[in-house]
Amino acid sequence: MPDDQMPPLFFELFSGLPRQGPGDDASTRRALGLLPALTPTSRVLDIGCGTGAQTFALAEATPAHIVAIDNHAPFVEALNARARACGLAHRLEARVGDMRAIDPALAPVDLVWSEGAIYAMGFEAGLRAWRTLLAPGGHLVVSEACWMRPAVPAECAAFWDEEYPAIRDVPTQLARIPGCGYDIVGHFPLPASSWWGDYYAPLEQNVIAFSARHRDNAEALALAATVAREIDIWRRYSSYYSYEFFVLRAG
Numbered sequence: 001m002p003d004d005q006m007p008p009l010f011f012e013l014f015s016g017l018p019r020q021g022p023g024d025d026a027s028t029r030r031a032l033g034l035l036p037a038l039t040p041t042s043r044v045l046d047i048g049c050g051t052g053a054q055t056f057a058l059a060e061a062t063p064a065h066i067v068a069i070d071n072h073a074p075f076v077e078a079l080n081a082r083a084r085a086c087g088l089a090h091r092l093e094a095r096v097g098d099m100r101a102i103d104p105a106l107a108p109v110d111l112v113w114s115e116g117a118i119y120a121m122g123f124e125a126g127l128r129a130w131r132t133l134l135a136p137g138g139h140l141v142v143s144e145a146c147w148m149r150p151a152v153p154a155e156c157a158a159f160w161d162e163e164y165p166a167i168r169d170v171p172t173q174l175a176r177i178p179g180c181g182y183d184i185v186g187h188f189p190l191p192a193s194s195w196w197g198d199y200y201a202p203l204e205q206n207v208i209a210f211s212a213r214h215r216d217n218a219e220a221l222a223l224a225a226t227v228a229r230e231i232d233i234w235r236r237y238s239s240y241y242s243y244e245f246f247v248l249r250a251g
């Protein structure tokens with residue numbers, strides 16, 4: 001998923017998806033279940049929210065007030081429209097913002113949540129910066145791409161080296177967490193099914209339709225080929241990597 005200023009072709013290719021990265025509601029709820037219960041006065045920030053797949057899962061499972069942040073305005077508008085349609089707008093609001101410079105007026109919060117987005121800042125940089133947003137005893141839940149097995153095949157390693165060279169294994173990330181100011185409450189990987197159902201399956205359909213629409217546009221076809229390759233790598237090597245959820249408490 002591209003970050004920052006999303007070029008129009010990217011936006012077109014990634015539009016209309018239920019979510020903008022791997023994940024599922026069951027995993028969101030599983031991570032939530034490791035935390036103390038939220039109340040109607042609890043404040044939550046969902047950073048890198050996209051169109052809000054996990055934001056709505058959080059809003060449905062808790063009575064908390066949620067502010068969702070993303071730097072891509074069309075995602076924010078879609079999220080707010082859905083919140084109004086669901087009757088949740090009184091306690092769920094999305095705002096355009098940069099995860100690297102969250103408005104300090106939004107803090108302190110009881111919970112910072114970020115699924116599949118901390119890569120845009122870097123794992124440790126994100127953990128350190130978002131620690132400052134938490135109330136004492138507050139929690140941070142993030143998911144981050146991690147190696148799940150050693151001896152990664154060369155083709156898979158080369159793909160990730162191009163796309164996200166900062167990928168590490170889970171023990172390496174766990175070792176970094178205390179130095180960023182957190183205690184580890186729990187962690188678990190996303191199941192392989194969460195990459196396919198709400199993400200790669202609809203994205204693959206988008207790739208097919210997008211390639212047909214832009215069959216004379218070399219730039220668009222190159223973009224479609226990049227995404228198709230990502231899906232192909234996942235099909236062949238999905239046991240080697242996934243996203244790991246990290247559930248952390250401010251230490």
Ligand SMILES: C[S@@+](CC[C@H](N)C(=O)[O-])C[C@H]1O[C@@H](n2cnc3c(N)ncnc32)[C@H](O)[C@@H]1O
Nearest residue numbers: 001003019020021048049050070071098099120
């Ligand atoms: C892989 S998507 C994940 C979206 C959503 N959390 C989900 O799981 O469906 C990453 C999101 O981070 C957003 N993003 C990237 N860089 C950002 C930044 N600097 N500030 C805020 N949001 C950013 C992107 O626009 C995108 O919506």
